[in-house]
Amino acid sequence: NAGVMQNPRHLVRRRGQEARLRCSPMKGHSHVYWYRQLPEEGLKFMVYLQKENIIDESGMPKERFSAEFPKEGPSILRIQQVVRGDSAAYFCASSAIQDGEQYFGPGTRLTVT
């Protein structure tokens, strides 16, 4: 039973480009969460999605960031016009039920040059 999968594992973008981060939840999980970890800091919640719905995006920056979890396919975290401050590790987690244990993927490390 594969765990949470994220790709790419490492992503380098120049300032102004777009970054797309993908997350495939564990089999049978329909709840997805995105977290960001800035260098030398703890993880911060960004957004919680269920299939085709954004439930809570209170941790998402108001501009340039968006997330989706379509009926088919992985969840996508999209960052438009990246800036150096977006450089971080982005972790996705999934759970089987709304308040269940969250299982994390290996993360995507975004570097903006």
Add this chain to the structure above:
Amino acid sequence: DAKTTQPPSMDCAEGRAANLPCNHSTISGNEYVYWYRQIHSQGPQYIIHGLKNNETNEMASLIITEDRKSSTLILPHATLRDTAVYYCIVRVENSGYALNFGKGTSLLVTP
């Protein structure tokens, strides 16, 4: 969610029990105590959670005081692979989602 306080770092000798404390003095009756750990640069790993009874699984034991104001995560026989940052998180069940990771305790297991 209630705030938690953990020591920033701890050491433990390999093979010994590692006892990681957490204070959550403002915890309310419907809040659970969760423990996660993050091994260097990897995604956080769920360890255990509990409400008021002590809990044990294949990874660890969780001891919660009777007044629920503090808890201790016990790794019974620490190995070098247990070196990680351990996070104690208090969360209301049915609150849905966000885990509030603080700074955690950096545990170093030494040979």
